[in-house]
Amino acid sequence: xxxxLLVLALFSIGTTFSVAGAATSTPLTAAERSALIDEGxxxxxxxxxxCHGLNLEGSAIxxxxxxxxxxxxxxxxxxxxxxxxxxxxxxxxxxxxxNEKEVEALAIYVASLAPGPEIPGEEHLNYERDGSSAEGGxxxxxxxxxxxxxxxxxxxxxxxxxxxxxMGVTPRHIYEVMITGPQSMPVFSDKxxxxxxxxxxxKWIKAAENEPQLGGASLxxxxxxxxxxxxxxxxxxxxxxxxxxxxxxxx
Amino acid sequence: MxxxxxxxxxxxxxxxxxxxxxxxxxxxxxxxxxxxxLFLLSALGTITLIGSYIFIPQDxxxxxxVLGNTNAHQLFLGLGMAASLFFIGMGAxxxxxxxxxxxxVIIQRHEFRSSDEDRxxxxxxxxxxxxxxxxxxxSLIKRSLGLSLGLVGLSPLILLGDLGxxxxxxxxxxxxxxxxxxxxxxGDRPIRPEDMEVGAVAQTLPxxxxxxxxxxxxxxxxxxxxxxxxxxxxxxxxxxxxWTHEGIIAFSKICSxxxxxxxxxxxxxxxxxxxxxxxxxxxxxxxKVIFGPSARPLPQLAITVDSEGYxxxxxxxxxxxxxxxxxxxx
Numbered sequence: 001x002x003x004x005l006l007v008l009a010l011f012s013i014g015t016t017f018s019v020a021g022a023a024t025s026t027p028l029t030a031a032e033r034s035a036l037i038d039e040g041x042x043x044x045x046x047x048x049x050x051c052h053g054l055n056l057e058g059s060a061i062x063x064x065x066x067x068x069x070x071x072x073x074x075x076x077x078x079x080x081x082x083x084x085x086x087x088x089x090x091x092x093x094x095x096x097x098x099n100e101k102e103v104e105a106l107a108i109y110v111a112s113l114a115p116g117p118e119i120p121g122e123e124h125l126n127y128e129r130d131g132s133s134a135e136g137g138x139x140x141x142x143x144x145x146x147x148x149x150x151x152x153x154x155x156x157x158x159x160x161x162x163x164x165x166x167m168g169v170t171p172r173h174i175y176e177v178m179i180t181g182p183q184s185m186p187v188f189s190d191k192x193x194x195x196x197x198x199x200x201x202x203k204w205i206k207a208a209e210n211e212p213q214l215g216g217a218s219l220x221x222x223x224x225x226x227x228x229x230x231x232x233x234x235x236x237x238x239x240x241x242x243x244x245x246x247x248x249x250x251x
Numbered sequence: 252m253x254x255x256x257x258x259x260x261x262x263x264x265x266x267x268x269x270x271x272x273x274x275x276x277x278x279x280x281x282x283x284x285x286x287x288x289l290f291l292l293s294a295l296g297t298i299t300l301i302g303s304y305i306f307i308p309q310d311x312x313x314x315x316x317v318l319g320n321t322n323a324h325q326l327f328l329g330l331g332m333a334a335s336l337f338f339i340g341m342g343a344x345x346x347x348x349x350x351x352x353x354x355x356v357i358i359q360r361h362e363f364r365s366s367d368e369d370r371x372x373x374x375x376x377x378x379x380x381x382x383x384x385x386x387x388x389x390s391l392i393k394r395s396l397g398l399s400l401g402l403v404g405l406s407p408l409i410l411l412g413d414l415g416x417x418x419x420x421x422x423x424x425x426x427x428x429x430x431x432x433x434x435x436x437x438g439d440r441p442i443r444p445e446d447m448e449v450g451a452v453a454q455t456l457p458x459x460x461x462x463x464x465x466x467x468x469x470x471x472x473x474x475x476x477x478x479x480x481x482x483x484x485x486x487x488x489x490x491x492x493x494w495t496h497e498g499i500i501a502f503s504k505i506c507s508x509x510x511x512x513x514x515x516x517x518x519x520x521x522x523x524x525x526x527x528x529x530x531x532x533x534x535x536x537x538x539k540v541i542f543g544p545s546a547r548p549l550p551q552l553a554i555t556v557d558s559e560g561y562x563x564x565x566x567x568x569x570x571x572x573x574x575x576x577x578x579x580x581x
Contacts, residue, residue: 157515161517184518187450189453192435216319250349
């Protein structure tokens with residue numbers, strides 16, 4: 001009985017792996033790839049080249065995109081930061097202009113001209129399996145918390161710039177951010193924070209995202225500032241009211 | 252008209268105004284009902300507390316206006332307890348204000364000094380007690396008691412020693428020595444220059460022997476931030492430039508103002524920002540203070556690579572890290 005069970009278990013593991021593997025890795029054929037590059041170039045010339053130049057060389061108002069890699073393009077375009085609507089202090093997240101297929105084409109086109117950080121595949125983003133939220137929390141507090149807040153809610157930088165919240169960002173985009181360092185953010189290299197440690201950080205962020213609010217209003221989860229404001233206004237206000245009532249003479 | 256100033260007469264207490272409940276039995280009845288309602292609200296609060304403790308499971312979340320999704324168990328425990336305590340107090344105050352007597356009454360204080368007989372009595376009792384205990388005769392007891400009481404008085408002085416020891420050179424020295432490897436925090440992996448792209452940062456600590464543990468008090472002094480720029484972006488004198496390695500520059504992470512961890516590095520402006528008081532340091536100019544309350548740049552750690560190609564400290568910090576202190580020379 002036991003050997004039979006073992007064979008059954010091994011068989012089921014084998015099949016799930018092969019099915020999962022088949023679903024996630026779909027290598028492009030050369031023909032598909034060149035079609036995507038053409039498509040990407042078409043989108044780039046139409047939507048990006050007025051700032052970033054016809055050959056990605058950049059201009060006075062936009063950086064060169066040579067060597068930024070597919071990961072950078074995917075993060076900037078798929079989170080709606082690019083194309084940019086407001087060129088002031090900070091380029092903000094918004095609804096993406098291009099759909100998934102168009103983003104992929106753009107990314108492949110930009111990466112085809114000069115190598116750079118690649119988009120991590122699904123098989124490299126299994127943070128539930130490969131990450132540890134305890135380790136992720138430690139890494140987050142050392143490397144991320146000073147800008148993004150200890151609960152990942154974001155925080156202020158200089159001159160109106162800010163570190164955005166990390167809540168509600170897809171694991172792929174979190175990963176891409178760490179390897180590309182968009183805008184004010186520095187790069188966190190794979191040698192100083194290994195890919196496995198990056199997954200731990202993602203796992204911790206996802207755990208923080210799903211943490212239930214026992215007390216209801218989170219007050220932005222930024223700690224003593226909003227909590228103090230509430231206590232000083234609402235709490236002390238109530239106490240003042242009670243004190244006034246206490247001292248009032250009954251009629 | 253005479254210029255004499257007339258003395259202001261003592262106006263006395265204002266006339267006592269009766270409350271409605273003092274004169275109107277209907278109003279008194281109404282106030283009584285109000286007090287009873289407040290006490291009943293308190294009782295209801297306690298019943299809510301007990302009921303929610305027993306009947307509401309701990310993992311139920313409900314939507315509550317303003318608060319959003321809230322844990323129902325906690326919410327009703329809190330509301331119940333708040334009501335039970337608040338309304339007892341409110342009822343008692345309302346009772347006292349509307350129904351209890353509110354006439355001003357004068358109570359004369361008694362004389363503070365005891366009567367002469369009481370004083371004589373006390374002295375006699377004390378003397379009799381001392382004689383009965385035999386303190387005068389039994390000198391052995393007297394001396395040993397004196398010794399024990401004296402020693403008890405000494406013990407707080409010994410405990411004062413816990414205010415020390417004096418910091419010694421612990422404020423001026425860190426764990427960085429010539430040749431100490433910079434390792435990642437956390438992870439404790441040594442770093443090669445080629446591990447860091449331009450624009451990359453790394454949080455580092457001095458390497459320790461395998462299995463050894465760092466004291467928190469050491470981490471608080473030793474934390475170092477590595478930043479890689481393009482070498483041509485530096486605007487340093489020759490000495491400080493020789494402390495960098497291929498565009499990698501290392502600064503103490505401990506703010507020279509109040510000791511917060513300065514690690515908000517803005518890659519585009521090359522500015523380091525301290526989150527506590529917004530001191531801003533220019534990385535390209537050896538962490539020169541360009542904004543905020545900090546009095547001096549962050550200490551720079553001289554780095555180079557060892558024979559195996561890992562980043563190491565060229566020498567210890569040349570100045571104390573962290574905020575100013577009394578004995579600091581500069």
